[in-house]
Amino acid sequence: EGRRQKVEDEKAEGRRQKVEDEKAEGRRQKVEDEKAEGRRQKAEDENPKSKIQSLKSVTLTTLRHPKEEHSDTFHVIRALGQLWLEGVSVDWDGFYKDERRSRVPLPTYPFERQRYWIDPDESLLVGLAAQGVSAVSGQQAEVKIQPDSADWLYTPNWHRVSPQSLPAQVDRQIWLIATNSTDNSDLGMQLGQQLQGLGHEVVTLVPGDQPFDQVEYRTFAVNPEMPDGYRELFDDLELRELLPNRMLYLWTPPQPSPSKSKGADPLVSPLIKGGLRGVDWVGFHGLRSLPQALTPFLKQQPIQITVITQNAHDVTGSELLNPSQASLLGLCQVIPQEYPTVGCNCIDVDSDTLSSLTLQTLAQELTQPPVDALVAYRGRHRWRHGYSAIPVDDQSKPSIALRHQGHYLIVGQMEQGLGAVIAPFLLEPLEAKLSIIQAGTISPPTEGGPRGVGIEADITDLAQMEAAIAQVEAKHGEIHGVFYSTPMSNEQSMSLLQQRDTAPWEYSLKTKIHGLDVLTKVLADRRPDFCLLQSSLSSVVGGLGLGTYSAANHVIDAIAHTQSATQSFPWISVNLDGFHQMDADNQGGRLDQQLAPFTLTAAEVWQSIQRVLALGHTAQVVVSKGDLPARLQRWIRVTPEGLVTTDTAPPGTLKKQNQHQRPQLSTAYVEPRTEMEGAIAKIWQELLGIEQVGVEDSFFELGGHSLLAIQAIARLREQFAVELPMQSLLFEAPTITGIAQLVDKQVAEMEGVSSEEEAGEDAEEMAALLAEIKALSPDEVAAELGEE
Numbered sequence: 001e002g003r004r005q006k007v008e009d010e011k012a013e014g015r016r017q018k019v020e021d022e023k024a025e026g027r028r029q030k031v032e033d034e035k036a037e038g039r040r041q042k043a044e045d046e047n048p049k050s051k052i053q054s055l056k057s058v059t060l061t062t063l064r065h066p067k068e069e070h071s072d073t074f075h076v077i078r079a080l081g082q083l084w085l086e087g088v089s090v091d092w093d094g095f096y097k098d099e100r101r102s103r104v105p106l107p108t109y110p111f112e113r114q115r116y117w118i119d120p121d122e123s124l125l126v127g128l129a130a131q132g133v134s135a136v137s138g139q140q141a142e143v144k145i146q147p148d149s150a151d152w153l154y155t156p157n158w159h160r161v162s163p164q165s166l167p168a169q170v171d172r173q174i175w176l177i178a179t180n181s182t183d184n185s186d187l188g189m190q191l192g193q194q195l196q197g198l199g200h201e202v203v204t205l206v207p208g209d210q211p212f213d214q215v216e217y218r219t220f221a222v223n224p225e226m227p228d229g230y231r232e233l234f235d236d237l238e239l240r241e242l243l244p245n246r247m248l249y250l251w252t253p254p255q256p257s258p259s260k261s262k263g264a265d266p267l268v269s270p271l272i273k274g275g276l277r278g279v280d281w282v283g284f285h286g287l288r289s290l291p292q293a294l295t296p297f298l299k300q301q302p303i304q305i306t307v308i309t310q311n312a313h314d315v316t317g318s319e320l321l322n323p324s325q326a327s328l329l330g331l332c333q334v335i336p337q338e339y340p341t342v343g344c345n346c347i348d349v350d351s352d353t354l355s356s357l358t359l360q361t362l363a364q365e366l367t368q369p370p371v372d373a374l375v376a377y378r379g380r381h382r383w384r385h386g387y388s389a390i391p392v393d394d395q396s397k398p399s400i401a402l403r404h405q406g407h408y409l410i411v412g413q414m415e416q417g418l419g420a421v422i423a424p425f426l427l428e429p430l431e432a433k434l435s436i437i438q439a440g441t442i443s444p445p446t447e448g449g450p451r452g453v454g455i456e457a458d459i460t461d462l463a464q465m466e467a468a469i470a471q472v473e474a475k476h477g478e479i480h481g482v483f484y485s486t487p488m489s490n491e492q493s494m495s496l497l498q499q500r501d502t503a504p505w506e507y508s509l510k511t512k513i514h515g516l517d518v519l520t521k522v523l524a525d526r527r528p529d530f531c532l533l534q535s536s537l538s539s540v541v542g543g544l545g546l547g548t549y550s551a552a553n554h555v556i557d558a559i560a561h562t563q564s565a566t567q568s569f570p571w572i573s574v575n576l577d578g579f580h581q582m583d584a585d586n587q588g589g590r591l592d593q594q595l596a597p598f599t600l601t602a603a604e605v606w607q608s609i610q611r612v613l614a615l616g617h618t619a620q621v622v623v624s625k626g627d628l629p630a631r632l633q634r635w636i637r638v639t640p641e642g643l644v645t646t647d648t649a650p651p652g653t654l655k656k657q658n659q660h661q662r663p664q665l666s667t668a669y670v671e672p673r674t675e676m677e678g679a680i681a682k683i684w685q686e687l688l689g690i691e692q693v694g695v696e697d698s699f700f701e702l703g704g705h706s707l708l709a710i711q712a713i714a715r716l717r718e719q720f721a722v723e724l725p726m727q728s729l730l731f732e733a734p735t736i737t738g739i740a741q742l743v744d745k746q747v748a749e750m751e752g753v754s755s756e757e758e759a760g761e762d763a764e765e766m767a768a769l770l771a772e773i774k775a776l777s778p779d780e781v782a783a784e785l786g787e788e
Contacts, residue, residue: 063075143631149604150611152625154388154624155388155622157386158313158376158383158385159383160384174246175247175248176237177192177202177203177247178247178251179204182219187250204220205220206219208222209223212236220233224251227292227293233293234293246306247304248366249290252308281327288547288548291497292497294339302640303342304639305335305343306346307328307329308348309326309347310322311349311350312348314561315348315376315378319350319378321558323555323561328346329539330549330550330553330554331551332346333373333636334497334544334546336640337542337543338497338498338544338714341641343639347362348374348376348377350377387628399616403430403480409436410436411459411515412459413487414436422609435472436455455468460517461518466522480529481532483534484515489536492507493508493546494545512555512556527569529570533556535553537576559571560619561620570618572612575624576600576605578599579600579602579605597625598624660691668696669694671695683715684702694736700734716743722750724739
């Protein structure tokens, strides 16, 4: 191993030296070219005849050849146009002097019979079909709106299926395994040994204190909280020719152990008992930072990331659940949506029931392209995750009925969540006694009157929550039902993964996870009819910019499953789409137009909540106006997009269909005028599949949508090294001119900071020089000037 390490280090050093030599040679060549150009320009200035001789000679005929089939007029006009292109000044007024113009009636609509759908690549038809894309038209499967609200409810399920069989020939792959330790008992190390036995290259990555370090042969350490270490890792692996195309991610919080105390329920997770505040989220942050570091290397090849979680999901009903690990599934859903050349799937295992045979089966599955976004192994059995529609008959006889004049408690965000929607229905038809606990002022009408009480309290503080609930019980008596209201997606919870912003996760922890953690404790000794938790459809279909938001809602869903398995009353998580009244607070635009058909009115939300309660002991229910299987096909993508394999395409170019003509737009075509506009136009042409893109053309009129906008912003950030917010393309500047101005502004600001620093240094040098001159005598000054 020592000799192999030495050879790899020598190869890496040789490649580094070669790169430096090539850079130095390029600089020397550039200097020589500049000198030659200077000499040529000087010669032309001194001898004008040489400049005249250097001009290109152009000869054109104004008479057509007899065999040419076009008219004489066309031939003359074409020759004139070519002369104009060569720089000849044309008297256009004289050319059109005798032309007679007349009014020509035109149709009100140009029937051009042009198709603008991009034809699919034949080699991708199978993959497109798996993603819900029509093989005929290349369009994604249409999501139909279900008119009957009884058809909006779905529940998650698990089906036992046969393990995937190993094909006869498996291509060699380079695996990067991020695992918790290098101990042989570690699950990642065991899977690595299995993969090596199948003929694959394996590189091990463990958490460390430094940004990047090499621990031993093909074993490295990266600090998950210092994401720049990832970039150093991939730079090093690229030099060693070990850049991975597969990754196994096992950086997860430690699996809790069952309590040994007398009478303890073995299904109650210590994480719930001890609180989620103490959970180590390092594994979550490590996965969240990974795609951004991979971006420069995705040009060379795509990568498939497989995340291994342990007991994050309720599969058989006998697991010791670990809700914090469910957060990783949210990232698995969103990463491929924001990074098309990254695929992501998740496998959940129960480490207590893993056998050597199961490890072999799991390793064999890892070597094949994944088919399912989420599977689980329990013992030797493989389970596939899915969703099924709830039959109407199951909703007819309510298992939980809301009580007339009952006492109901809303905890959490009122104005931004479910509470503001359901409060009027609880007060009016049911004449319920309503109590509200939230941080901040509680708006009328829900706080006033004899049947309403509002208390301001920090819902993440156990002592304040205990006191608040005691107060509402003293006023209205026993609590009959609890609604946990969380904020819908907003600017505070949304962020692209590439921005590496931790604020949205901290916001979601505070408003969703920590408050729910306290709620599980204050309700432990109480017996309401139910506790309904507001979750989001983002934990089912993901969403652009919703990586951390989806992850937090996955934790809510997992806690509902955990509490339902251990408590005497139902805990129900409801995955809701947006509400119509929330749209007014969001920025208008095409995204709202796309989502508008799926949003729910207040009456539809209330009707859905009643249907959910009628189901009774169902830990999680999805409410989707649109056909859920079609939405999953449209949004959930498991494998990465392929790359172009032709010799003419630049390395790393995504598979693209033939480019089409520029459509008829409301703006005239204006070609790029600067190098930057040209670079931006090239990016748009590659993404949109259009031959010509004008600098005043709207990104959306050209056929762009939110997913392409994500890719465009990522390409622009990478090429120009600037931070462009997503809203700059979606709302502020959807044209090449607008984007170029934003980039120029950021570049100027960065150069301005640099210029100010240089000016400060120059000022210090000038002051020192003046001080030195001031100290000289007149004779010394004269002597210095004489030398000059």
